[in-house]
Amino acid sequence: MKTVIFKTIAPALTAIMVVFSIFVLLRGHNEPGGGFIGGLIAASAIAIYGIAVGVENVRKALKFDPISMAGFGVFIASFAGLLSLGQSFPFLTGLWGYIPFGETKITVSTPMLFDIGVYFAVVGTIGAVALALEEEDDDK
């Protein structure tokens, strides 16, 4: 799409959407959000950027192939399930740890790692589909 307004606003919009998607991902365990919805937001960011600057540029900016990102997501999600092996718990048992950080504490857990995996899987899959569809448009 060649309108000046859209081309100017798209990079900023993409950046905001990606940051927001990470926010949604991390708040997801106890509040609305999570890996799936975060991944969808990030994938829409990729799609918008693709419409504005062309698919080739998005692929360059992403560095990694979207399908590889999806594979990475599935891999670390499965890995998160395996972490409970050492603790004699069944597969996918959630393990929680707390790191003190000033007055508050940061929660790290295997469900979060799993959610990050879901995030990458969704970004990769939906991103690959969106870019493939936009490439079709570029050909015309």
Next chain:
Amino acid sequence: MASHSVAQTEIELPAAMLELPTSVADWSIVFPVVIALMAGALLAMVRHSRGSQVGFSVLAVVAIIVIEIDLFFRVLENGPVAMTMGNWLPPFGISFVADVMSVGFALAAAVVTLVVLIYFQAEIVPRESRHGFYPLVMLLLAGVTGAFMTGDLFNLYVWFEVMLISSFGLLIIGGKKIQLDGAIKYGFLNFLATTFFLVGLGYLYGLIGTLNMADIVLIAPAAEPAAMTAIAAIFFLAFAMKAAAFPVNAWLPASYHTPDAAVSALFAGLLTKVGAYVLLRILVALLPEQRDVFDPLITAIAILTLIIAPLGAIAQTNLRRALGFFVIGGIGAILAGIAAPSVLGVAGATFYVFHAMLTMSAFYLVAGLVERVTQATDTRQMGGVYASNSLISIMFLILVFAAAGLPPFLGFWPKLLLTEAALQDADWWLAAAILINSILTTIAGTRLWAHIFWRNGREGKKSELSNDRLRELKAPEKTFALGASVALVLVIVVIGLRPNLIFDSSRVAASDLLQTENYIEAVGLELPTQANPTTGAPQ
């Protein structure tokens, strides 16, 4: 991983979860699925570097086979074992249950996958588009193994989706027009079947409030029988479609011949058998009372499938389409076991699934060799292969006899059990249909054999002229494609001559399926002490 090291020092677990620690040995229940899933994910990440793909996927499948062999003998000796995910109590957590049937089938699936991976190396010029092959095969194996191992019906649906999506990808690798045509038919009918499955799941959950298989066994007898019968009917339709039983079998011969022979072999060995396995599990173990209601229908469908499938094979001229009908005929034999659900019948069906996985895959692999040698897919264009390549023709004939069930080949033993079960059940027509199926399959198979191997030249040519389109197998084809096929056929012959282990394990699998106490105990649910079936709630 930061979370891991921290987690080791401080662990908080809510109450009302499992108390007992899970031993590392029990992890072999989930390892086959996890290894296949992670290997598929890794291969998808590096799918542009071809060199590492082959070695890594073979390594992963070998690891899966080793774990499953160990698990199989453990389960055979000590009965089913289960693991419920995430430390939740069953029936809330998703259980993976390994009994003889599920591990045995998963093992056969992994062996078939290994053979197909090696066979695929015969592809001399790998095209760019083939790079998705290895990750998709691993994900297909993950889906199939997950479907065999899971003890939860909704989780089963998820594994079916994994299977469907990866098989969809495999079906269209190469992107030929005929493949897209096959993929549409395959995809549409399978999506339809999956939708029926999902509808059935919704009704079942609405009615009895659980989808854990062990829990269903406990609660189902107390539920409204008419509604349960409707649910069983929906499941029966859905999985009969997945298994390609008559009259909902049209998608199979329309699609299985379109992709690469290696992919066809994988599909023939794995996909329909999962549908057949689920029919066994749901109708025999979970809803036996509803199965009794449908007994005449199942018997009729088994008879029709047994007889019509080989007739379809006789009518075909395309080699791999004809083989598709052999696959369907095997499903009829498995349904015969469900129609006569004594220990004998279910053991026969179990044995038959095992046999069909190996034999049908080998059949498609050998058909791929025939297509390579004759450079044709239609049997009318084939001929004279016996003179040029006797090894292929011997393998083909062995597989015809194994598929038909002639002694002493592998297919004879399950058919023996099934016929005996049908006779005990006084299903004369069923017993007759099993025998007629053997005769018709022999006719169809030997007809193919005569056309491809015995006849000198192609159809329409003078009989003394030899086939001028034959070519020699190239070196990599000889090593990988021929080698893998010979290995699989040898396995089939050896098991056919020494079937004792499979006999014994089939009997154990059948009695575990009919007497579900061991299964329920393994999952960790309490057995009802009196005749009060509503005590299916967790401890």
